[in-house]
Amino acid sequence: MSTTIQQPDAPVGAPKSQEMFERAARVIPGGASAGGRSDLADYIVRANGAYLWNAEGKRYIDHLLSYGPIVLGHADPMVNNAVKRTIDRVDLNWVGPQANEVELAERIVSVLPSAEKVVLMNTGTDALQHALHVARAFTGRQTIVKFHGHYHGWAGQLGIGANFDVEPGNAPPPDAPNSGGADPRDADTVIVLDWNDADSVRQVFAARGAEIAAVFTEPYLHSYTNAAPAPGFLELLRELTTRHGALLVFDEVKTGFRHHLGGYQSIAGVIPDMTALGKAIGNGYTISALAGRADVMDLLGTQVTIDGTFYANPYGAAAALATIDALEAGGIEKMWMLGERLREGLARAIQDAGVTANVTGVGSGWIINWREEPPVTFREAVDADFDRGEAFRVAMHDAGILLPPYVITDARIAVAYTTDDIDETIEAATRALKLVS
Ligand code: PMP
Numbered sequence: 001m002s003t004t005i006q007q008p009d010a011p012v013g014a015p016k017s018q019e020m021f022e023r024a025a026r027v028i029p030g031g032a033s034a035g036g037r038s039d040l041a042d043y044i045v046r047a048n049g050a051y052l053w054n055a056e057g058k059r060y061i062d063h064l065l066s067y068g069p070i071v072l073g074h075a076d077p078m079v080n081n082a083v084k085r086t087i088d089r090v091d092l093n094w095v096g097p098q099a100n101e102v103e104l105a106e107r108i109v110s111v112l113p114s115a116e117k118v119v120l121m122n123t124g125t126d127a128l129q130h131a132l133h134v135a136r137a138f139t140g141r142q143t144i145v146k147f148h149g150h151y152h153g154w155a156g157q158l159g160i161g162a163n164f165d166v167e168p169g170n171a172p173p174p175d176a177p178n179s180g181g182a183d184p185r186d187a188d189t190v191i192v193l194d195w196n197d198a199d200s201v202r203q204v205f206a207a208r209g210a211e212i213a214a215v216f217t218e219p220y221l222h223s224y225t226n227a228a229p230a231p232g233f234l235e236l237l238r239e240l241t242t243r244h245g246a247l248l249v250f251d252e253v254k255t256g257f258r259h260h261l262g263g264y265q266s267i268a269g270v271i272p273d274m275t276a277l278g279k280a281i282g283n284g285y286t287i288s289a290l291a292g293r294a295d296v297m298d299l300l301g302t303q304v305t306i307d308g309t310f311y312a313n314p315y316g317a318a319a320a321l322a323t324i325d326a327l328e329a330g331g332i333e334k335m336w337m338l339g340e341r342l343r344e345g346l347a348r349a350i351q352d353a354g355v356t357a358n359v360t361g362v363g364s365g366w367i368i369n370w371r372e373e374p375p376v377t378f379r380e381a382v383d384a385d386f387d388r389g390e391a392f393r394v395a396m397h398d399a400g401i402l403l404p405p406y407v408i409t410d411a412r413i414a415v416a417y418t419t420d421d422i423d424e425t426i427e428a429a430t431r432a433l434k435l436v437s
Helices: 017-027 035-039 077-087 099-111 124-139 184-189 198-211 233-243 263-268 314-353 378-382 386-398 419-436
Strands: 044-048 051-054 059-062 117-121 143-147 190-193 212-217 247-251 274-277 288-292 358-360 365-369
Touching: 059 419, 077 314, 099 117, 099 288, 099 314, 117 124, 124 212, 124 247, 124 274, 124 288, 143 198, 190 198, 198 212, 198 233, 212 233, 233 247, 247 263, 263 274, 314 358, 314 365, 314 419, 386 419
Parallel strands: 143 190, 143 212, 212 247, 247 274
Antiparallel strands: 044 051, 051 059, 117 288, 274 288, 358 365
């Protein structure tokens, strides 16, 4: 018989990491309900602010932050209290608009430049799949353009090309997660290009512009490495899609509510037709959104189905409203300031250690690229010294700094971080870099 799983403080007698992994492997495929989760061999029993604790009592400064949702900090009391106030009043019901739903949609419309109308959903994949359906219905076209290495959720055609998986001779990098539910049979309506390669975008539009329904892109690449758009690249996408009657969709699942309440589009000054939001919008609660031009969005619920049972759940919406309040009250500025301090410290440590590497990122995001030059495309990002990167990750893990499990995936910080957390991370990195140099 199984012992009861104790949470959150894991008192004496609770299962330890090894035992929990063995139990998980017996009943859950791969030992965790999300592929990448079983790659970090800790069983976490407590989360607070910038920290996670495993069952053995080891504390980590968490730079994974659930791949993005935790933007304020783990178990944020303001967010949790907002959710508690909501669940004392209402639960999920399917009768008309919900107060939190309307308020959150209004807030998103007021802060996100591309948002005239908003639908609230549960996951980033939901928002991007609906964007795909809407773009096809709106334009009456099938073909989509996307970029290598841009992860747009686990489902269907948007997963194609995340890891070169449909191109013969382009094996995925050794430590890349798979690209979800992509089916190579769908490849004829998906054109996958190199991010930041303006010429290839121009060529594709010149040859096939009339059949393209939409271009999907992260406006700042976070899925693998951290790469800024080349000067003029987003503007070019905007110009070509407009000229050819296609839609421009920004996947701001990682950038939205993290770098700017108005998304990276507010920083770049390029406004897409639709924007997918997820992750950080609810600080870990389940909520996502698709926002966009009213004439495009109005297809949802009419020509394109939107009947998700748990869409606009009041708990997620309450969490998002509280998250926006905290981000507006200086949270985003604090993350930018601490992110800058971290990237500068890491760059110094890399230089001192004499290691071939560099650090890139924006706002709260950061990554060490284990190569001479910062990568600009996904092809460059995977052309890296994976062995050294993995040795660094393990050394950091030993030192109590939790990094993403894959060498080329991005790390980040949260509002709850202090300058001490940043400096502890830099000191650990300085030692780890010397170890791997
Ligand atoms: N887009 C981007 C840029 C992402 O990073 C992710 C999640 N890693 C998604 C979409 C999918 O979001 P979800 O996992 O919530 O479906």
